[in-house]
Amino acid sequence: MPICQITLSANAGVALQLGGIRLWVDALHDKAVSGFSTLSPELQAAVAVHPDFAEPNLIFYTHCHPDHFSQRLTQLAIEQWPFAKAILPERQFENQLLLSRPREQLFLPELSVQFIRLPHEGEQYANVAHYGCLLDGSGFRVLIPGDCAVASPALREFLQESGPVDLALLDFPWIALSKGRRFIEQFIRPRCLAVYHLPFAADDIFGYRRAIFKAAEQVQVEDLRLFLEPLQRETFG
Template sequence: MEKRGWIVYISNAAILLQYRGVKVLIDGLYRDTSGYFSQLPDAVWESMQQGMGEIPNVDYLMFTHSHADHFYEPYVSKYLQKNAVKGYAAPFSSESLKGCTAIVFDSEKKAVLEEDVVCGYLDIRHLDPRFYHVTNRCYLIEMGEKRILFLGDADYQAEAYGALHGLEIDIAFVTPVFFNHEAGRKILQEMLHIRKIILYHLPFCQEDTMQMEKMARRDIARYAKEDQPIVIWNKTGQSLVF
């Protein structure tokens, strides 16, 4: 069986991972209600509803937190009506997920999903002080020999990342806001061992009214380390093979 993995960007913070036929969709059923971020492309959402194509019928759904730009209950309900899913993970409860099986994590906050596919998590508060009451779940997904970290909208609480100390992390998905903050960069560049950073959770270029890409490119030019490449994902279909 093919042992290579594949990661593809959909939009906003929506990411699809595939390894040995196992598909994981992270923050992929959302609808931005703030006006700051781009929506799921119409063609993608249409195929999801019909249960056809690559993105429908994923094995596992994962959500970092309950904000609508990461999790939109009506979309989750519609998706589960047409698509077969083995399990889900989320730091919150929702009526829309009651027809789906929750992934069971052990005392070390890990779960073996499939052969050579393991998911762990850290619950860290949301980075915006207005939303400190919102739990943001960071996922560390191991696929074969690769470790892939998704921070979602995690805050810069250095002590909260203790469980990741000493681990070699191959790829980390990080928001530009996190990397822009000195405390965030210290976590990424000094505390953790990360080989490659991908900045995500941006609107598409033509909809970037906040100029997040400009900020991200400026910060990369100023702060990137030679041994830790950083790229921006804000175009549907951007991908990598591991």
């Protein structure tokens, strides 16, 4: 069974290693949003020299909200790693791949990626260009729905077509809300579940961390892990 390694930058930013491919998802952002965490100058410096964030093959953003995306930091990364493919649902860079259709697919020698347009959580964000993805590396399947609306019918339809997943990376409201927990158990059915988009302790002004510890006890998943600390690394297989 392939091994999948995930390392957190901040918020919902990760470097994911699956087979010989390294994918960054929403990894670089630097604007503080109340109640959440971003990459401080110190964390930016740490990420810049961390081996898990070296030589990305793909740099993907689910959407371009400031708690997920920094144009400046991403431009610097593209200049540092010129062979990385930048993939976004908005035009930000000259040589990026632009997601625009309801479904898109990318094939690499050791990985296939399906991108799916999904509704962002919150009616006020209905017009936000937002995509999730499903990775398949040698049969190990990883679902990353981004800030998708919890229990979205569009995601349910996609999962009914695509089948079960080995690992799902989900924002914390998915396990905080009963409808999210039911959706996980009925439609995602992952062997492993990683929960993120949580603030670091110093930024947790709304008490999300304490609440999510309790909610995690109610989720019927074989392997559930919370991403809570900068540069936290977890391995799944």
